[in-house]
Amino acid sequence: MTTAPTAAPILRQPAEVLYGEELAALTAMGDDARPAGWHLSPRQVVTFITGSDGEKLAFTKDGKKGKVAISRKYHGDDRLVERSVIGLAGNRALLLVGEPGTAKSLLSELLGAAISGTSLNVVQGTAATTEDQIRYSWNYALLLAEGPTPRALVPSPIYTAMTAGSLVRFEEVTRCAPEVQDTLVSILSEKMMTIPELPGDQRVLFAKPGFNVIATANLRDRGVHEMSSALKRRFNFETVHPIANLADEVELVHNEVERLLAGAAAPAKVNRDIVELLVTAFQDLRTGSTPEGISVEKPAAVMSTAEAVSVGFAASLDAWYYGDKKLTADDVGRHLPGAVLKDSSDDIQKLRQYLGAVTARRAKECAGTWAEFHKSATAALGRFQGKPA
Ligand SMILES: Nc1ncnc2c1ncn2[C@@H]1O[C@H](COP(=O)(O)OP(=O)(O)O)[C@@H](O)[C@H]1O
Ligand SMILES: [Mg+2]
CATH class of the missing domain: 3.40.50.300 (P-loop containing nucleotide triphosphate hydrolases)
Structure with missing residues (x-):
């Protein structure tokens, strides 16, 4: 049988290594009924995955008392x-x-x-x-x-x-x-x-x-x-189902991007506001409607949370290596079209409509980051079509 790798430098640790301390603490808690062959009880398994809501749980390991908060993973x-x-x-x-x-x-x-x-x-x-x-x-x-x-x-x-x-x-x-x-x-x-x-x-x-x-x-x-x-x-x-709540998805994408950046030894500064802009654009395109009530044609490409993480990560790397080490709306705008234009050539038209109907309006109303995003996404889309926007 394959043995679990230890925390040596490898590209990606499996969950049992990454969260080894949490698992060891939960195991040490003893607890109620564990089904035959299970390392933890059903209740503990759920706590491991959904977290302890900040509460520190007590356990005793090798005669020593300890406390641990379990992080939310899903x-x-x-x-x-x-x-x-x-x-x-x-x-x-x-x-x-x-x-x-x-x-x-x-x-x-x-x-x-x-x-x-x-x-x-x-x-x-x-x-x-x-x-x-x-x-x-x-x-x-x-x-x-x-x-x-x-x-x-x-x-x-x-x-x-x-x-x-x-x-x-x-x-x-x-x-x-x-x-x-x-x-x-x-x-x-x-x-x-x-x-x-x-x-x-x-x-x-x-x-x-x-x-x-x-x-x-x-x-x-x-x-x-x-x-x-x-x-x-x-x-x-x-x-x-995909995550429906904006704040939850923003938090997740933010954490994941920072984790990936740390792993890549490229700790660009990532502001929550910019992540919120990115996730908002993803949710608009994924659900086909915006918080302002505008309907948007959904692209054929998958606008998943995982994809939002990878756009956020790529844009942050761009900022780290070519920019001033801080993720901007301009970086996000430059990387978004690449995530949308994958599956179908009709998606170019759909993204163009989204930029025209939604982000152009936000750019006018609140200037700042949406204006920056709109400008760079429009220019990037133009490059996809082989002509300047
Ligand atoms: N609801 C969620 N909770 C936690 N992470 C999520 C969630 N949705 C997406 N992700 C992120 O997306 C990544 C990829 O998901 P993955 O498990 O590969 O998706 P699937 O197998 O459904 O295609 C996860 O590692 C995580 O970073
Ligand atoms: Mg999968």
Whole structure:
């Protein structure tokens, strides 16, 4: 099994390392009923994901008393988190569906870290995923040398999770061909896997308590390979929505951009006002209407929170390396069109209309940052069309 990396310099730490202290404190709190094979109780798992609201929770570890506040990691519907955890506690597999960038992968990673202490058992679903990647394959050198033995067997992440009694994540499950997806049906209902090549009692692998599957699916991919109803019945479905509240999304994007900048050793100054402008523009385009009540044509591109974070980060890097080390509305305006103009050529027209009807008006009414943003976004859009605005 893959072991979790320690806090050595790597590009991105998994949740169980990043929040290792919080997890250790929660584990030390003891607490109520932990389902078999779980590292934490359902209540503690929810606290780990939705935070303790600033409250410092007491724990005793190695005879020493300590207190820890748990940070909020998923911003959104807390009931969704509770339902997801309860379903898993009842041994039902979980399918998180939603638009891209709504934190489905993040949620499944956090659930893996909290429930099993690892988020690293992952199958990434693609059109090329094969049954072997879901079950097991063979090390051909060993297979030829000694025949089909447990040593020659190369376990899949699902096999590993069954052996360890832990969660396994199946990313983008609907991208796989339906017959490949259906390999999960018997694993989920029987909680076992047969290995016909092995002799005698090694022929069946029984899952240990704690084993379960969390799958994610993007709504935009669903039509590609529809799921069989046999498989659908094995999952609890939860739909994850984009963050609706402006202040919540601003806080999240602000924190994420600052975290990414710190990681990139480019600590540009990021003002909340500029982040609010960026998130407002994203929410206008995502929802198709503005707080002033103007309707906007939604672009085909995904205007997700994750995309807002990446525009904020790119614009801040621009400010750090080429500007005066402070994110401005001008930087945001320059980077926004690149995020919108991806999926469809009609989006150019939609963005042009948005700039003409909404940001031009804001620029007139409140000058300052919106005027700066409007000017640079219009110029950047012109460059996309190959002509100056
Ligand atoms: N509701 C949310 N709560 C916390 N982070 C979010 C939320 N929505 C989006 N994000 C941000 O977007 C990033 C990418 O989300 P991800 O889990 O990859 O989305 P998905 O798998 O749905 O496409 C997250 O790591 C986080 O920074
Ligand atoms: Mg994802």
